[in-house]
Amino acid sequence: MMSRRNFLGTSGLALVGASVVSGRAAAAGIPEAPVMKEAVMQPPLHPTSGPDYQPVVTLNGWTLPWRMNGEWKEFHLVAEPVVREFAPGMKAHLWGYNGQSPGPTIEAVEGDKVRIFVTNKLPEHTTIHWHGQILPSGMDGVGGLTQPHIKPGKTFVYEFQLKKSGTFMYHPHADEMVQMAMGMMGYFVVHPRDPSFMRVDRDFVFLLAAYDIEPGSYVPKVAEMTNFNMWTFNSRVFPGIDPLVVRKNDRVRVRVGNLTMTNHPIHMHGYDFAVTCTDGGWVPESARWPEVTVDIPVGAMRAYEFDAVYEGDWALHCHKSHHTMNAMGHNVRTFIGVNKKDVARKITKLAPDYMPMGSAGMADMGEMEMPLPENTLPMMSGFAQFGAVEMGGMFTVLKVRDGLARDDYKDPGWFKHPEGTVAYEYKGSVAEASRPAGQATTSKDAVEMKVVKPGSSKGGHGGQH
Numbered sequence: 001m002m003s004r005r006n007f008l009g010t011s012g013l014a015l016v017g018a019s020v021v022s023g024r025a026a027a028a029g030i031p032e033a034p035v036m037k038e039a040v041m042q043p044p045l046h047p048t049s050g051p052d053y054q055p056v057v058t059l060n061g062w063t064l065p066w067r068m069n070g071e072w073k074e075f076h077l078v079a080e081p082v083v084r085e086f087a088p089g090m091k092a093h094l095w096g097y098n099g100q101s102p103g104p105t106i107e108a109v110e111g112d113k114v115r116i117f118v119t120n121k122l123p124e125h126t127t128i129h130w131h132g133q134i135l136p137s138g139m140d141g142v143g144g145l146t147q148p149h150i151k152p153g154k155t156f157v158y159e160f161q162l163k164k165s166g167t168f169m170y171h172p173h174a175d176e177m178v179q180m181a182m183g184m185m186g187y188f189v190v191h192p193r194d195p196s197f198m199r200v201d202r203d204f205v206f207l208l209a210a211y212d213i214e215p216g217s218y219v220p221k222v223a224e225m226t227n228f229n230m231w232t233f234n235s236r237v238f239p240g241i242d243p244l245v246v247r248k249n250d251r252v253r254v255r256v257g258n259l260t261m262t263n264h265p266i267h268m269h270g271y272d273f274a275v276t277c278t279d280g281g282w283v284p285e286s287a288r289w290p291e292v293t294v295d296i297p298v299g300a301m302r303a304y305e306f307d308a309v310y311e312g313d314w315a316l317h318c319h320k321s322h323h324t325m326n327a328m329g330h331n332v333r334t335f336i337g338v339n340k341k342d343v344a345r346k347i348t349k350l351a352p353d354y355m356p357m358g359s360a361g362m363a364d365m366g367e368m369e370m371p372l373p374e375n376t377l378p379m380m381s382g383f384a385q386f387g388a389v390e391m392g393g394m395f396t397v398l399k400v401r402d403g404l405a406r407d408d409y410k411d412p413g414w415f416k417h418p419e420g421t422v423a424y425e426y427k428g429s430v431a432e433a434s435r436p437a438g439q440a441t442t443s444k445d446a447v448e449m450k451v452v453k454p455g456s457s458k459g460g461h462g463g464q465h
Contacts, residue, residue, distance in 0.1 A: 030117050030155065031067045031074045031076045032076060034065055036061075036104065037100075039084065042058070042062035043407060043409065044407060045062075045065065051193055054191075058234065059204060059205070059241060059396070064077070064107075072113050074115045077098060077103060078119045079096075079121060080096070080097070080098075080099075081094070081121075082095065086230060086237050086240060089376075092220065092230075094235065095179060096183050102235060108189075109193060110165040112190075113161045116157070116158045117156075117157055118155065118158065120152050120153065120155070121153075122152060127149060128171070128172060129172065130170055131188075131299075132168035132169065133160070133162070140173075141158070141172075142173040167188075167205070167279060168189070168190065168279055169207070169301065170185070170186050183220075185207055185209065187205045187255070189205065202244075206234045208231075208232070208260050210231050212230070213229065216375055230326060230393070231323040231324075231325075237393050238393060238395035242396065243397045243399045244396065244399065245410065246400045246404075247400075247404035247405075248308055248402040249308060250307075250308045252307070254303065254304055255303040257296070258300055265293050265296075267315075268293075268398060269292075269316070270312060270314035273292070273304040275288060275291065276305045312417075315397060316395075317395040317396070323393050324394055325391075326379055326393055385414040
């Protein structure tokens with residue numbers, strides 16, 4: 001639930017501008033700072049005044065409410081320690097904004113004048129950089145270079161006019177290695193002034209972040225550079241990541257920002273799409289091409305669009321295979337092909353709960369619910385209608401359904417496949433390989449084939465229900 005703090009008066013809070021800020025802000029007082037504790041995607045926040053636009057929805061997140069003060073659209077961000085649930089069974093002690101990491105998405109319109117109050121409740125100083133925005137240098141948020149640092153307990157004010165529409169981010173430029181590694185980041189979406197320009201029916205946003213949190217601990221290793229064990233969409237891992245629920249035939253945009261230490265090839269099943277926006281601006285139609293995977297560089301944003309014409313449950317994930325795993329042990333040895341029976345008998349005398357695994361691959365880890373250390377997750381997790389999904393990390397599902405209401409983002413459950421459209425087990429005989437590769441098949445090699453589909457003992461058209 002979204003709770004609301006009382007309006008904070010100017011007493012006790014220093015109003016220090018990020019650059020020279022007029023007395024208008026001080027006279028108006030500080031707007032409230034809404035807080036979100038739940039890690040569930042909130043409904044889109046539709047505009048009640050000004051230009052119309054299709055608001056975004058943030059996976060496992062929300063949009064920050066604002067107030068109008070004359071011609072200024074005012075927001076209040078609070079930098080503070082937060083507790084973020086990565087998935088049921090694991091929580092992390094992070095730093096974020098307004099109760100969550102990532103912080104709430106900021107939405108506004110091209111040409112808006114925005115005034116953003118930033119209160120620091122961290123144990124050290126901070127700033128906010130408005131990644132990709134065109135603004136006065138003194139509002140750019142680089143501590144020591146363009147502004148004084150925001151000391152603990154202080155509130156700074158950023159004021160600028162939004163020069164262009166597109167997809168941007170916000171994050172600190174102060175003790176950046178620590179504060180970014182602790183989860184301080186958020187989205188800043190600027191909608192076009194013309195409501196018909198680049199209009200879509202559903203607009204999703206999420207940020208990529210990586211953490212190294214040892215089993216049993218709660219705080220990320222902020223000095224880690226390469227061996228991360230939690231790869232996240234909006235500081236959530238599968239199966240805790242919201243699905244992207246879409247109405248059939250909707251025009252859909254997916255905006256992805258990367259604030260990790262490496263690139264991420266984001267792949268979506270079932271569709272091809274066109275990259276239509278970067279944090280530099282909209283991509284001209286003549287420069288787009290069809291893709292099924294888009295690589296997101298470090299410190300960059302990509303938005304892609306498609307028409308949701310194919311119903312189903314379609315995987316959406318990073319295509320680096322280790323990034324779809326949780327709590328990876330980077331020193332785990334490979335035992336594929338190793339007979340562990342003898343050593344297992346000896347080990348179980350000392351550790352009766354020992355389970356020999358890995359001789360035939362790691363899939364059994366996705367099916368078995370083994371005891372785990374405190375506050376961690378299995379490397380592979382999640383179940384669907386046909387069994388273990390054997391995923392983790394940067395993995396979710398695009399769920400396209402017919403007949404949804406305009407703002408219905410509720411999980412519709414698993415897709416009911418039409419009869420005869422599910423892969424099935426072949427029940428016939430299979431010939432042994434008995435000829436050199438490339439040699440033509442002869443009548444002697446012919447094998448009677450009998451296809452048995454689900455729901456039928458005689459072959460023909462069964463179905464999966």
